[in-house]
Amino acid sequence: MKPHVICQFLEHLFDLHCVQIDRIKPGVYRIVEKNGRVYGLKQMNFTRSRLEWMDASLAMVRKRGFTHYVWGTWHDLKQGSTAYLLMDWLPGVSPDPSNLLDLQKAAALLAMFHRAGCEPLVRGTGARVTFGTWKRQFQQGSVWLERARRENWPFLQGKSISLSAYRKMQKRAQLALDILQQEQYEKISRAQGVLCHGDSGPANFIMNKDDVRMIDFETLRIDLPSYDVFRMIRLAGKKNGWDLAAALAVVDGYERISPLSLSERQLVIAWLAYPAKLCKLLRAYGVATRGQRDALESRMAHLIKREEGLSHLVQQLRTQL
Template sequence: MSEQLILTIANQFGIKPASVKKIRKGVYRVISTGGVVYSLKRMPKSPAQLRWIDRVLRGVRKKGIRLAWRNPQTPEGRKLYAASPRGGLYVLTPWIAGRMPSPRSLSEMRACGVALGRFHRAGSGAIKRHFAYNQTGAWPSILRARQRDLQNKVAKAKRNGFARTAINRFVRLHGPEMLRYANQAKALLRSSGYFSHRHRPRKRGVLCHGDGGPSNFVMNASGTYLLDFETLHVDLPAYDLYRVIYNSCKDHRWNFKIAKAILTGYRQASKLSKTDYKLIGVWLRFPRTSCLVLSSYERFPLTEKNLHWALSSERKITRFLQKLKQYAATHSS
């Protein structure tokens, strides 16, 4: 999108931009002529879902939770969203200055866990008043769909359907191992207690960020802020914890100390049961990284090197889950 179109969208919020910088696809840093810095972000949601997101986040912020979201008491915050000429919806939020937490710092990972736990607790009242977009019952269908996609990729390799011979060979050789991990995830789901939890979403569910990880937290002198709410929905707390643990550990050789710090921080603000830990393990066991590489995900191009890295990552999760089970044995409510 051209800078002129971004300026036009920003004008709809009543601000006059002095400069615009693209941060990544769909996200721009806008500095007004008065020197105030904002984040302009595309939200691929319907107006109805944006209104729901706005209602619950405003309710959460009243509990003292730090969020990068609009303040309707300010002139630029009165408008929930603006539309591009092609109909894309954008939100304007304050730009939170600070830095992304590092998985190498256990204290920063604990802070992220605390922030997530507080977010879940504060969101309980908001979703009871505005219960919608519930995905607590969708886990089996999501896992089945991902497993079918993986099966299709393995079948494609058997037909030599990938462009490179080395990739076809690798997937034919190691595809059964990937599928075994997918079956293990489904078995863990059946034995986890999920099927009783999913029938009580108003009691068991939380306001779920949906894509937590180091890039969706910002730390500064005021505390730890949560960002980017396009994946906000109602779900079980284990799903959010899985996302934060996955996104924090996958690039750090699945060092369990990182996950332990996140979980310990979370428990300072909210309780975790043995079932919660089992549910975290369901998603961690599914070979998500291998699936992303095989789909040539933007961050993980389909190369033989990335396939080796992904499979190595899946194998490390076996030991990681054993440590998670040990932690759960002594840290469950």
């Protein structure tokens, strides 16, 4: 969106007169108002009903006392078009994925968010509900993994991905399913979910000397708390080399507010074990042209190599959690 269009949009719908616009990344802008106040403007590619559900859900947790997040007001650029969210620009930095204290603080805030986001929850046509879907997702991924091995897809015939490394990913997928079975996931998933961030890595928290806040709620959903704990461990782990101490710091910080049951801990491990990224790439590979397959094979090889440390972390956590 061009700067003059943004200025007209902000003046017309928000009565805001901007003097500076900085493009941070596609769809995200830093806005400086005439009086010096700084805002963020973010493109929100969602239906109106989903955005209204986000509004209502975040208003619910605020009413229950959780105010440590950044949200704002959205309007359509023009009727029926893409919406943009205007919010305060919060100074600070994201938690350091290698700093155990930072991770503990972020995890504790996540637990507070879950406590405020317990039942009764906001439902409706725009609600995103994902709890109860894990087993089906894991099973579908396992089918793709087995199909590729059984049919000896071309990427398994080259040198970039060894069959032994691939089989390790299959074993991780089976471990994830085994844990769901052992922990009676289907029974648990019929229980009440909580409001989850959905992408709760360090990058979606902002820290300053006085406060920690959550940001970026595009992935907001109703699910089990274990999903958000998994996301924090995984996204931090990608940056800290799958460090066990960092993963345990997340669990420790979370449990300072809300203890996790043994089953909830095991469900965290199930998601860490499940090779979701690889399964997604396999689905794409299965329908790709020959020219597209080379790029996908390179991505799969890089992913399998990168997740060797994650496989080791899963084994460590099975004895620690």
